[in-house]
Amino acid sequence: MVRRIGVLTSGGDAPGMNAAIRAVVRKAIYHGLEVIGIRRGYAGLIQGEFREMHVGSVADIIHRGGTILLTARSERFKTEEGRKEALQKIQEAGLDGLVVIGGDGSFRGAAHLARLGVPTIGVPATIDNDIPCTDYTIGFDTAVNTAVDAINKARDTATSHERIIIVEVMGRQSGFIALNAGLAGGAESILIPEIDYDLDMVVEKIERGRKRGKLHSIIVVAEGVGSAIDISKEIEKKGGFETRVIILGHIQRGGTPTAFDRMLASYTGARAVELLLEGKSGQMVGFENNRVVNYPLEEVLQRTKTVDREAYELAGVLSI
Incomplete structure (x- = not known):
């Protein structure tokens, strides 16, 4: 019997996390469950930073960026001793299940807890969109729209001053934001970690544009x-x-989540509760082909998500 569950957000924050928390809390309460919010992710789990959540606890948060439960990274949780401490806190709190909202590192922690016997479900939330087994992660759409808005504004001043503007977006190991924002923003060149680039070709494209009267160029990196x-x-x-550089940085993580991210968070957060009620554990809720799906966390962690090369080639064709 599932009577009481916990919910936490871990890793980097992403717009839409609050909408996911709201979905988990209200779906659980609808089914007669008690919900415990765990502050500061796995660090708070080890420290026992628990608070009971009610319907009113998640009122007016669907539109807010960040996470009301706060988030943190925990080196201690990566150790066997730290995970045992977390398990003890879970048992002391009488939690029958746990919903983890986060990205790759968060899911590795969730998989560890599942192996220890804690029914655990993961909800993918990261602006990088680099989680396999789901087309989109919570926060990605908002981050892309933030980047596109910056590109639109940068183009105005780039044209006025006949300059090259380079817009740096987040994505240490993945180019999903850069590719999608660059394609949607009409960038002349897009540089991502997954695909080798030739800077001479980038310069050549700029020169071709200048010869036909183009006043500016936008390069997304x-x-x-x-x-x-x-x-x-x-x-x-x-x-x-003459070039100028715009580094968007953490601004991409903030702001009001888009309608799509709110809907995605609502669908996946609610489904996470359903999986716990069905007795499932060690699963991740995903969104594929406009359907809510679930995959074993172990499978998700073994797979790699790659960028769409056809989309990358299309961006190059459209920017000639």
């Missing part, structure tokens, strides 16, 4: 490719162009 500042210096050196 994922942070994992390298420093946008260094890339701008190389472009200036090779082509003699």
Whole structure:
């Protein structure tokens, strides 16, 4: 019997996490369960930072960025001793299940708890969208729209001053934000970690545009490719162009979540509770082909999600 469950957010924050918390809490209460909110992720789990959640606890948060439960990274939880401490806190609190909202590192922790016998369900929330077995993760759509808005504004001043503007977006190991924002924003070049690039070809494309009267160029760079500042210096050196750099940084993690992220969070958060009620554990809720699905966490952690090369090639074709 599932009577009491816990919910936590872990790792980097993502717009829509609050909507997911809301879905978990209200779906659980609807089914007569008690819900315990765990503050500061796995660090708070070890410290026993628990608070009982009610319907009113999640009122007016669906539109808010960040996470009301706060988030943190825990080196101690990565150790066997730390996980045993967390297990003890779970048992003392009488939790019959746990919903973990986060990304890859959060799911590794969730898989450990599942192996220890704690019914655990993962809900993917990361702006990087690098989690396998789901088309989208909570926060990705909002982050892309934030980047596109910046590109739109940068183009105005780039055109006015006839400059090259390089926009650096998040993505240390994945280029999903850069690719989608670059395609939607009409960038001339998109540089991502997954695909090798030739800076000479980037400069050549800028020169071709100049010859036909193009006044500006926008280059989107994922942070994992390298420093946008260094890339701008190389472009200036090779082509003699005047460049400017915009580093969006953590602004991509904040802000009001889009309607899509709120819906995705609502669907997946509610399904996580259903899986616990069905007696499932060690599962991740995903969203594929407009359907809510679930996969074993172990499978998710073994697979790798890759960018759509066709989309990358299309971006290149449309920016000629």
